[in-house]
Amino acid sequence: MRCYWQPVALLDEFDPALDPRMASRPVKRVRMLGQDLVLFRDGTGRYGLLDRDCPHRGADLAFGRHEPEGLRCPFHGWKFAVDGRCLETPAEGVGSTLCARVRQRSYPVREQSGVLFAWFGPVGSTPPELPALDAFRAPPSHSFAFKGLWHCNWLQAFEVGIDPAHPSFLHRYLRDEQGGDAYGRQFRAASVGDVNGERWPMTRVMRERTSPEIRHEEIAPGLTRITALRIINDHLTHVRVTHALFPYTFVIPLSETVTITQMHVPVDDTHTYWYSFFTSFDKPLDKVTMRAQRLQGLSLPDYVPLHGAHDDWGFDPEEQRTRTYLGMGEEDINRHDQWAVESMGPIQDRTREHLGTSDKVIMANRRMLLKAIEQVQQGGRAPMALDAEQAAALTGPDTMDCIAPADRWDAFWREAAAAKRARAAWLSGSASALASSEAHR
Ligand code: FES
Ligand SMILES: [Fe+2]
Structure with missing residues (x-):
């Protein structure tokens, strides 16, 4: 199953007309291949799919605060971009470099025909192409x-x-x-x-x-x-x-x-x-x-x-x-x-x-x-x-x-x-x- 792009959500699911919560907080919990994930759209319209357990101490990122640059864990405020980069670790104080050493696993997402597909292959691997159906x-x-x-x-x-x-x-x-x-x-x-x-x-x-x-x-x-x-x-x-x-x-x-x-x-x-x-x-x-x-x-x-x-x-x-x-x-x-x-x-x-x-x-x-x-x-x-x-x-x-x-x-x-x-x-x-x-x- 990890050899293929997998549908993870309808684009409709992010449409505020169908789900009013999406107007202010385009964040969804997703389960796929037995894994718990969080799918969200950032302020620039890019979609990110991340493992749900915060890499700090494991709290659930599906409850994260939605910000234009990414998703922020409500436990200690660590913030993650759609590609999994850690952007901030505010409790660490000035001068901390911990942030640069942390990365949350993210999965590539693409939109096709009204559906968001994700790639669950090994880190760094090249996904196959979708057929021209x-x-x-x-x-x-x-x-x-x-x-x-x-x-x-x-x-x-x-x-x-x-x-x-x-x-x-x-x-x-x-x-x-x-x-x-x-x-x-x-x-x-x-x-x-x-x-x-x-x-x-x-x-x-x-x-x-x-x-x-x-x-x-x-x-x-x-x-x-x-x-x-x-x-x-x-x-x-x-x-x-x-x-x-x-x-x-x-x-x-x-x-x-x-x-x-x-x-x-x-x-x-x-x-x-x-x-x-x-x-x-x-x-x-x-x-x-x-x-x-x-x-x-x-x-x-x-x-x-x-x-x-x-x-x-x-x-x-x-x-x-x-x-x-x-x-x-x-x-x-x-x-x-x-x-x-x-x-x-x-x-x-x-x-x-x-x-x-x-x-x-x-x-x-x-x-x-x-x-x-x-x-x-x-x-x-x-x-x-x-x-x-x-x-x-x-x-x-x-x-x-x-x-x-x-x-x-x-x-x-x-x-x-x-x-x-x-x-x-x-x-x-x-x-x-x-x-x-x-x-x-
Ligand atoms: S568990 Fe997420 S910031 Fe601490
Ligand atoms: Fe049938």
Whole structure:
């Protein structure tokens, strides 16, 4: 995990409109990879991420006084800049040089597509580049980032997203109509293409064709294409193409024009933040609406779901009998996934599971993970730890949900994906479209 930039906060979390405390004190406590950290923005707008225990006598810097030049420990007034330099040790008196000999561990932070990423590699090491994914290339108008906390290990969180069989069950609506505004909701949109002139919502395909043929292929080191084929009739096949990027990112279609790139970031062994990047290949996204809808299911400032184990995830047996397969609401399929991964327990006991052929992507992913761990332990480079050239070459990846002629489904989805890319104005520029800016390295 220390071979990759890790999302540590949404830029939104520093927006006083969402968290009024940020207007006067842009300081957040952060936990990542089992470490306690403090994230703050100084008076010049630079972000710093520091270990939380003050290097003097260990008091918690998350309670620090926010000053334009940095964060000051309230115990004895030591002050730290965003890069960890100690700026003052006021109790030491005139002439003390102690300050010059103290440095708090700091972690490089960069902003990308509405998210602050941090680098937790060894001191002085060079971070890899972020790949040139669509999610990172789209301009702010066409991208939206959101996150949420799950009370479970990151791997089981990731394994739900790369499981092409589960939408037929876990996310099944017993009927297609839905009241209310489903803007940006998964599986409600129609698949690309038609069945005898009729548009089919993804949810109908999933409900009526429950046993997909699953294919997976590592198309580049650490990049897996997952294809699920569902036969519609003699002439038509439903094709769903998604991708998994080592170690914990999937890229899936939300609709004909929007994709979701979702990362599963380890807070510690038993907590995970999912970070979703929504990317539009067509019109700008209505971020205000998307954010407001999603915030209804979470509590700020920590993006903790309102439903969970404490209330049986809002389970309603009557809904399960009449409206949905699961019985945990129609509005937010994220809650379905939350139940799946949290109800296994914080760390699933995998000695008790029985994998079938529909789990072959999960098996392949576990083999890849074990191999990568071994590779890194022997001093090798981890998959997806990219140098600049490799990162620039890793574009896309395409996603598709379409109904294709059975005899040429492979060509059909590729053509549909190319047509989608051709419509994206922001892709016609070159790498200059990169919406990247570095806050502090
Ligand atoms: S413990 Fe922080 S200044 Fe003394
Ligand atoms: Fe799901």
